[in-house]
Amino acid sequence: MQITEIYKSIQGESTYAGLPCVFVRLTGCNLRCSWCDSEYTFYGGHRMTRDEICEEVERLSPGSGLVEITGGEPMLQEHEVVPLMLSLLNAGHTVLLETSGERPLQTVPEGVIKIVDVKCPHSGEADSFRLENLQALHPHDEVKFVLSDRTDYEFARDFVARHSLARRVKAVLFSPAFRKQASGARDASQALLDPQELAEWMLADEVSARLGLQLHKFIWDPAAKGV
Numbered sequence: 471m472q473i474t475e476i477y478k479s480i481q482g483e484s485t486y487a488g489l490p491c492v493f494v495r496l497t498g499c500n501l502r503c504s505w506c507d508s509e510y511t512f513y514g515g516h517r518m519t520r521d522e523i524c525e526e527v528e529r530l531s532p533g534s535g536l537v538e539i540t541g542g543e544p545m546l547q548e549h550e551v552v553p554l555m556l557s558l559l560n561a562g563h564t565v566l567l568e569t570s571g572e573r574p575l576q577t578v579p580e581g582v583i584k585i586v587d588v589k590c591p592h593s594g595e596a597d598s599f600r601l602e603n604l605q606a607l608h609p610h611d612e613v614k615f616v617l618s619d620r621t622d623y624e625f626a627r628d629f630v631a632r633h634s635l636a637r638r639v640k641a642v643l644f645s646p647a648f649r650k651q652a653s654g655a656r657d658a659s660q661a662l663l664d665p666q667e668l669a670e671w672m673l674a675d676e677v678s679a680r681l682g683l684q685l686h687k688f689i690w691d692p693a694a695k696g697v
């Protein structure tokens with residue numbers, strides 16, 4: 471498997487936010503989101519076997535901790551990442567998979583908690599989500615929308631209603647996008663969409679979603695990698 475980095479940090483973007491988590495970041499992505507903060511994952515990385523990855527996860531988090539498989543787009547390496555997720559589950563870990571949902575998700579092991587990042591118009595990758603993947607969602611999964619403006623918000627609001635998302639999954643998350651070149655200030659001034667404005671829209675429309683802030687952007691420099 472081609473791996474960019476494996477590290478331990480704080481989960482920042484789901485109902486697991488705030489918990490210690492080992493991140494296994496796979497190399498490569500087939501999308502190019504306008505606000506992507508993980509472009510360093512597009513190329514490079516190094517080969518690691520499934521056993522080597524499991525050993526490193528065990529070293530960082532002995533026993534049964536939280537592990538997030540992320541990228542890039544992990545499902546581009548489906549044939550290797552699916553057995554890895556099974557191994558981590560069998561070792562007793564709680565396994566999260568962060569994915570755009572552009573690749574088929576039917577082969578993801580049932581015990582894995584998918585955090586599906588449906589792309590909105592401002593990302594430049596709207597309509598990349600594969601609608602068949604709605605059938606692969608389980609009640610423990612989460613669906614996230616990263617929002618830059620009112621157009622993104624309305625897209626997400628309407629998508630949630632059209633597909634009854636709140637009834638399908640554990641949580642629907644609306645999260646402001648951060649500036650691509652954000653650096654220095656660890657506050658909401660770095661967000662493309664003011665969280666207060668987003669909160670007011672969500673309250674006015676009574677949207678069945680949870681407002682999320684990318685916790686790690688407030689703990690570390692928003693430009694920091696490996697956190």
Ligand code: SF4
Binds near residue numbers: 502
């Ligand atoms: S899917 Fe993720 S890694 Fe790929 S371009 Fe979009 S934000 Fe970046």
